[in-house]
Amino acid sequence: MKVVLLGSGNVATHLGLALKQAGNDILAVWSRNLVHAEELALQLGAEPTNQLEVVSPTADIYIISVVDDAIEDIAHQLSIKDRIVVHTSGTTGINALNGTSVHTGVLYPLQTFSKQKDVNFSNVPVAIEGSSQQVMETLEFLVRQITGTVLKIDSTQRLSLHVAAVFACNFTNHLCTLSKEILSQNQLDFHLLRPLIAETAAKVQEFEPETVQTGPAIRQDLGTLDKHQEFLRKNPDLLELYNKLSHSIINSSQSSRA
């Protein structure tokens, strides 16, 4: 299929590469920043531009992959009335594209993308939504080229998926940053935690997370919780997070037993 990519961030980059690799033709890459458009366009054999009005009108699909607040604005500046226009946001509804093309949709890949790391797209769930059966079929055809997991869900379910992903990915990564800070304050290196982090993630590939919870909170080991709280007393923000998350673990275990 002929694709135009609007955006040059992490999602646009990895999605563009996967679609290109699957044999699609990326006609153009638009970005507000021409250098960014050029960098990505070079990787995709596409035309770079920073002007929406010159974007080719002949593609099959226009994929808007920008920060949520900019989606509506960009969609309305595109003069595309009869081609498929989609965005890639977990949180923005399909209705943000109302009043643009008559064929609209959403294509939301559930993964964490960083430019410095390749991603194997084949096991990335991609949620799709379309303004018509015809759009759905086209999106499904496109997405099946790059992944084995296609989800047909509406905007509310997609929002819940995004919120869950923030807990399971963005927050867990941040907890790794906090653990690194704790170690460095005690002259220890973050690399010591890497086998532990790998094993924690490996466990939930195989088991349900609530069945493999370990640590002092789930054991209700009050002596250890006390010592950890004392240790964190000099860092009130970390102590507050420690207490909230420990209580949440204790509450979860009690409600699951009830």
Place this chain on the structure above:
Amino acid sequence: MKVVLLGSGNVATHLGLALKQAGNDILAVWSRNLVHAEELALQLGAEPTNQLEVVSPTADIYIISVVDDAIEDIAHQLSIKDRIVVHTSGTTGINALNGTSVHTGVLYPLQTFSKQKDVNFSNVPVAIEGSSQQVMETLEFLVRQITGTVLKIDSTQRLSLHVAAVFACNFTNHLCTLSKEILSQNQLDFHLLRPLIAETAAKVQEFEPETVQTGPAIRQDLGTLDKHQEFLRKNPDLLELYNKLSHSIINSSQSSRA
């Protein structure tokens, strides 16, 4: 070496199996619960018992691997005066063993252990501490049989390691449990998040966590944060955690830029 294991929980089980596999002789397994002692002893070719006074006095090392609050009590009930007695706690100091044997120490494996899942011990960091140079050398000799990463650190550094591990492992696993709850309230299955969780952990194997932080908080994408807060309004506990962790991400990024 000849080893006696006091405890039959997750750490005792995996440590016992690794030591046995490395060719050590596990003489006995003590547990308050005789059935538990028997189950583990069977796997290790050891004598099971639930009576501390009959534990063989001829081992080279006695490894106490029980909940922190019970360590002191068990150590004092053991009538071992001239052999090495260690515990495996991250949080309890070596001094909890004062007044027992003249040779005491700590052997703390930094990993999350669940009975239902095998662990490759070879990359698990093991922190050791000894009451004398002689004890340190013996512990190092023993531990080098099962892992490539031996850490000689004191009780305060070990405590910091344990607290950091709670953030990087126990809390991250719990966030997966919470994300599963969010999905199931919206008729979606936890398995959808597994590739995301695997990739999140894979990234920090290669990169420093603060350099691969993604999501709405680090982008300061206020529109998305607003919509997520609105979505979580019906669940005040999750909303509070969402806000605390999002603020923590924003604060970290600002202090690292300052």
